[in-house]
Amino acid sequence: MNHLKTFTLLAALTALFVGIGYLLGGTTGMLIAFVVAGGMNLVSYWNADKIVLKMYRAQPVDEQHPNAVVRAYVADVVQMAQGAGLPRPVIAIIPNDQPNAFATGRNPQNAAVCATTGLLDMLTRDEIRGVMAHELAHVKNRDTLTMTVTATVAGAIAALANFAMFFGGGNDDEERPGGIFGTLALMILAPMAAGLVQMAISRGREYEADRVGAEIAGDPGALASALQKIDASARRIVNPTAERNPASGQLFIINPLAGRGADNLFSTHPATGNRVRALMELGATMGIAPRRPVFAEAAPQPVTTSVPTTPKLKSGPWG
Template sequence: MQNHLRTFTLLAALTALFVGAGYLIGGPTGMLLAFVFAAGMNLISYWNADKIVLKMYRAVEVDEQHPEPLIRNYAADTLELAQRAGLPRPRIYVIDQDQPNAFATGRDPQHAAVAATRGLLGMLDRREIRGVMAHELAHVKNRDTLTMTVTATIAGAIGALANFAFLFGGRDEEGRPTGMVGAIAVAILGPIAASLVQMAISRHREYAADAEGAAICGDPHALAAALQKIEAYARGGAYNPDAERNPATAHMFIINPLAGRKGDNLFSTHPATHNRVEALMALVGGMGVGAPAGRRATAVPVTRAQRGPWGS
């Protein structure tokens, strides 16, 4: 219940930002139009936000029968982890990007999808990939994906509204621009406010998904090692052009995909990686597990009670 209340509050805040921006640009009429647009966007996003985001990144669906061994193992392991978590069978995607990263999307566990880049599959070992996908499935299990995906679409719309503020600020009878102060306020404050809401959404949920993901795969070390490798690659200036074109989706990824070349990292959407690793290591003693970094994760037997509704 608390998670649903937090989700409603955050989505309401984003909608209010959008409606407020409409008022600053066009007065009461602009506010009304923005409200109608926001309501329609929320409805469309609820049903189609996952498809929109996957299309943004040109993600390709795969399964455990894929001819490439790397992708076949990735799909098979993801399905096994979903069974462990008691989740329905998710759709599995690959993104043709060199930057190592992954995200989950979908309005509920019954319509969930997970995606990983080829860069992630090529850089991490199988144990670390399992840790990453367990994290993404934790977002599905915690029902974070709806909020994260809809937030991406609404925050993106706020950014677009700010970009067009100067063009649609209105003119008086003599053709002079009106509402310039409001337009400037939208252009400056709109993206900042949207970024702050995204940051509030992501940081709390990333810690929770790390903990739940470690429980799903039974190996906190694997996820910690994966996070450190991905972070080290990101610090090297790895560039994701699709993410740069759609910065409002940054909070969906396991590690911030933005290179910051255009100031995108002014507001980080993720907790510091070293803090996430420390939190994962604190779980090791309590779980009584955790293989050394160089050792393969051993399979944990899956009981019938742990299997999802599609398992046998």
């Protein structure tokens, strides 16, 4: 089913890409766009995860990391992956103050899970386990191929639409299919259409990953608490890389573009409140009482990397 979804998604995005090429350059433009889309699909399948990891400057970590928080993070991911019957993924951290996380990779054998330094600084250990269990659920459900390919191809469509916006005008507009009105239409509709395709595959996927992740971690309340903290922080802490590459926003557990009102037009994530309610209901069926985040006076050792970041917020506790 996931391979069928991926094929359908690639077909839809390729059709959009080719259609834009036709509007920009007629038959020649359509053929060029088709060839580019074909090559892009191949690159996306085999290398999209590497492109995304490099884009976000993800740094692999292991049990030998000097920071105790990172060592615990690695240990928990390894333990939960084993419990879920998954191969050990690449485990990485991203030097970014916004608390967030994502998974990528074309299959469980080639998967990577990433947490930002902001996530490790701000959440309790149970909450981090809940978040990473959610990401492992994406790996288990084989969502990561669809997510990563969508981010790559939809980003290319947005770039082509931007090209049309800045270079689409000229004396030959009347000779193009649709003329200047066709060019204006594609500048407006192409990003909207790509966003709708992403949205159609994303919201149900997040609910399912929440459910499976809560079962992997054994604590729906921890994930619910983490989602609330991440959502609140994402509204005021900018993720510069995501802002430059908005198509990659769907990879994250919470929309990293939430601080920009216009970005919510085609949000690929369900409302956080709805996700929290679903997790609370799941916890009730599992016999787990609702809980509130508990703050302690002591703060964990801040997570640092070799890449400079902006000053951290006051850290939360590790349980």
